[in-house]
Amino acid sequence: MSYRHGLVVGKFYPPHAGHHALIDHAAARCAAVTVVVAPSRRESIPLDLRVRWLEEAHGATPHVRFVGRYDDHPIDYDDPAAWDVHCALFREAAGDAEIDAVFSSEAYGPELARRFDATHVPFDPDRGRVPVSGTAVRADPAAHWSALTPQVRAWFVRRVVVVGAESTGTTTVARALAEWFDTTWVPEYGRELTERKLAALGPAATVYDVTWDEADFVEVAHRQEAAADEAARASGALLICDTDARATEIWEERYLGKSSEKVRAAARWPDLYLLTDHEGVPFEQDGLRDGEHVREWMTGRFRAALAGAPVPVVELAGSLEERLAAARDACTRLLNKGWNLAEPL
The missing domain is CATH 3.40.50.300 (P-loop containing nucleotide triphosphate hydrolases)
Structure with missing residues (x-):
């Protein structure tokens, strides 16, 4: 294992093949992984469902833990105060264990890792390996059906x-x-x-x-x-x-x-x-x-x-x-x- 405790953060709105590949990538490189599922309350898919779907999809990797927290704070990547609020929520969700790696496919990954004094491990940032995004799935779930697990398909x-x-x-x-x-x-x-x-x-x-x-x-x-x-x-x-x-x-x-x-x-x-x-x-x-x-x-x-x-x-x-x-x-x-x-x- 390369890292003791990896962190993955996202809305998972909804969970799709890209998310699962990211989590698997982290799981293969860490002794433990915490995945923080952090949507806002305005979104259409309940938080508990997303956590349950992810737990079911990754049941074969028990060292991966899923934690759900609502995050209704506005997102502003240029505002240090906004970063402070979001990171405080992520830290509370992740628990006391030190985070030494942050895995992400997003542009915010390096700054998130810096704030955790952790190494940033990018995964497929250009979506070349898994060409799907939450935005695309939400726009047309039927067109991205193959990127969804059975439990997510059943909801849609x-x-x-x-x-x-x-x-x-x-x-x-x-x-x-x-x-x-x-x-x-x-x-x-x-x-x-x-x-x-x-x-x-x-x-x-x-x-x-x-x-x-x-x-x-x-x-x-x-x-x-x-x-x-x-x-x-x-x-x-x-x-x-x-x-x-x-x-x-x-x-x-x-x-x-x-x-x-x-x-x-x-x-x-x-x-x-x-x-x-x-x-x-x-x-x-x-x-x-x-x-x-x-x-x-x-x-x-x-x-x-x-x-x-x-x-x-x-x-x-x-x-x-x-x-x-x-x-x-x-x-x-x-x-x-x-x-x-x-x-x-």
């Missing part, structure tokens, strides 16, 4: 949920969108549970023999959301979900007459809902469906549940080609909106 991913009554094409739309946008889609867990319940009843049983209770819908809601969370880590910038916990509320109401608090509590708003209309779509019995007689009611119930939603809701009607075109347009508009993260200090 735009979730699109397709809902609708039975046999209205939700799965067809979800699968087609995932193929079009070269991303991941999340199948319906309730269908998987229906298959298991039906199989447990024996070969003579039909879907009309399957019974449901509140615990089943709680399981469906939680498993559906957990599957979406897991898929978000490996997804592209769009994640397509064939139903969600909010839709499970309506299915619970359909079977049990009301939805339960546990299912309602599992519901989260995605970034976009696509509602498939039942009109003009023939009902196809595949052995797992039992709701042809309530399709009109369910479409209306979905409309009512999504009325006034804080996210866009696009209803898909007409031919399959028309539905897919409308769905693709809605997803493209969602991506084109960008992420609109607050500017750092």
Whole structure:
């Protein structure tokens, strides 16, 4: 090891491949490394999330310690008093152990090292080895997706949920969108549970023999959301979900007459809902469906549940080609909106 205790300071807004390379560079040269994560409160990504993401990404290097501190002081590299304030915060975060090396890719690195009476160790200052920056990622996360770790991607991913009554094409739309946008889609867990319940009843049983209770819908809601969370880590910038916990509320109401608090509590708003209309779509019995007689009611119930939603809701009607075109347009508009993260200090 070249140094006893290295220091890395940054906002990590968000953590990206350049940050990870810098931290790995320091870890390979120091007996101990303290990484101070120091954003301002005005920024869009919470401090605790950034620390958690970095800890997860660098779990294989236990001698690297991550410390989070909010730093709301204005930045002025020409003002010694501003330097004093920031460095006092960094010293407190780093603890009592002497810092003998400061690692950075920024122009402020030499002065920061001087103030710690430490050696400055520059890493990739021209971004030649890892051509990415926090500014570029914030401007267009989708264009820099490969520079983000799975946990960071999951935070940025735009979730699109397709809902609708039975046999209205939700799965067809979800699968087609995932193929079009070269991303991941999340199948319906309730269908998987229906298959298991039906199989447990024996070969003579039909879907009309399957019974449901509140615990089943709680399981469906939680498993559906957990599957979406897991898929978000490996997804592209769009994640397509064939139903969600909010839709499970309506299915619970359909079977049990009301939805339960546990299912309602599992519901989260995605970034976009696509509602498939039942009109003009023939009902196809595949052995797992039992709701042809309530399709009109369910479409209306979905409309009512999504009325006034804080996210866009696009209803898909007409031919399959028309539905897919409308769905693709809605997803493209969602991506084109960008992420609109607050500017750092």
